[in-house]
Amino acid sequence: MRTIDAVRRSGVAIEPHRTVQDAAAVMERSGVGALAIVDDERLVGIVTDRDLVRRALARRLPLDARVDSVMSTPVVTIAADADLHDAFALFRSHAVRRLAVVREDRFVGMISVDDLLVDVAADLADLARPVTAEVLFAHRDSPVPATAGKG
Amino acid sequence: MACHPPLRQGVLADGSSWVDVAPEAGVGEGTFGPSERVRGVDTMGRRPEKGAAMHAEVGDKIVIKGHRVGEPDRDCLVLEVRGPDGGPPYRVQWGDTGHESLFFPGADSTVHHYEHATA
Numbered sequence: 221m222r223t224i225d226a227v228r229r230s231g232v233a234i235e236p237h238r239t240v241q242d243a244a245a246v247m248e249r250s251g252v253g254a255l256a257i258v259d260d261e262r263l264v265g266i267v268t269d270r271d272l273v274r275r276a277l278a279r280r281l282p283l284d285a286r287v288d289s290v291m292s293t294p295v296v297t298i299a300a301d302a303d304l305h306d307a308f309a310l311f312r313s314h315a316v317r318r319l320a321v322v323r324e325d326r327f328v329g330m331i332s333v334d335d336l337l338v339d340v341a342a343d344l345a346d347l348a349r350p351v352t353a354e355v356l357f358a359h360r361d362s363p364v365p366a367t368a369g370k371g
Numbered sequence: 372m373a374c375h376p377p378l379r380q381g382v383l384a385d386g387s388s389w390v391d392v393a394p395e396a397g398v399g400e401g402t403f404g405p406s407e408r409v410r411g412v413d414t415m416g417r418r419p420e421k422g423a424a425m426h427a428e429v430g431d432k433i434v435i436k437g438h439r440v441g442e443p444d445r446d447c448l449v450l451e452v453r454g455p456d457g458g459p460p461y462r463v464q465w466g467d468t469g470h471e472s473l474f475f476p477g478a479d480s481t482v483h484h485y486e487h488a489t490a
Contacts (some may be wrong), residue, residue, distance in 0.1 A: 227477050229438065230479055231474075232473070232475070233474075249445070249466050249470055250447070251435065251442070261473075328459075329475050329477055
């Protein structure tokens with residue numbers, strides 16, 4: 221499965237010259253917790269709601285401060301066509317909860333640990349359903365064909 | 372967190388106006404009039420296959436489904452199409468605050484097309 225096929229949520233990005241207030245407003249309106257910072261669609265950083273709290277609000281940064289002054293960089297990225305197992309490996313080796321999905325260095329989306337957990341939980345539920353049925357209810361054997369043993 | 376009211380009519384960045392041709396349909400209500408062309412969902416309301424390309428035009432509305440129980444749908448207005456053949460990314464405007472961003476649609480979003488009124 222390609223990573224881009226597992227992206228459940230839309231990605232939202234703003235330019236590096238925009239203000240931290242703009243970033244917060246866009247987050248609030250779009251319902252995302254992280255924005256990609258793109259310069260001519262090239263990914264240059266990522267800013268999360270937590271970044272805004274720790275690096276802007278807590279340090280009394282003015283609301284018109286540039287968002288690139290509080291963004292995280294470099295960004296851990298994964299190619300859109302990479303196998304999804306590569307995303308699991310990146311989450312395992314990096315202390316991040318989101319990966320920026322890129323195609324030819326251009327941002328195309330964001331995938332989060334939460335998204336993958338939901339998918340994994342759904343897959344586990346599918347696997348557990350028939351097993352649970354066997355545990356809770358009498359095992360139903362297929363009837364022996366009437367022709368068995370004849371001839 | 373309240374979602375702003377559904378867009379009914381407005382003026383685009385190029386000065387042209389647009390109107391919602393299915394005013395009986397509200398965002399998140401799940402029912403849309405026959406005059407509205409809804410891209411991104413088929414007639415059964417199913418999601419497109421993964422990887423299916425999204426196409427939008429200036430003035431279209433993109434609706435993003437709420438991700439949690441009780442979370443409202445959100446919508447934004449397409450101001451500019453950056454990708455080839457109507458593809459993403461899109462420069463969009465969020466609600467009545469006028470804040471703009473680039474938008475990269477995922478499986479949670481659909482494009483709603485509205486007929487544009489001629490000036």
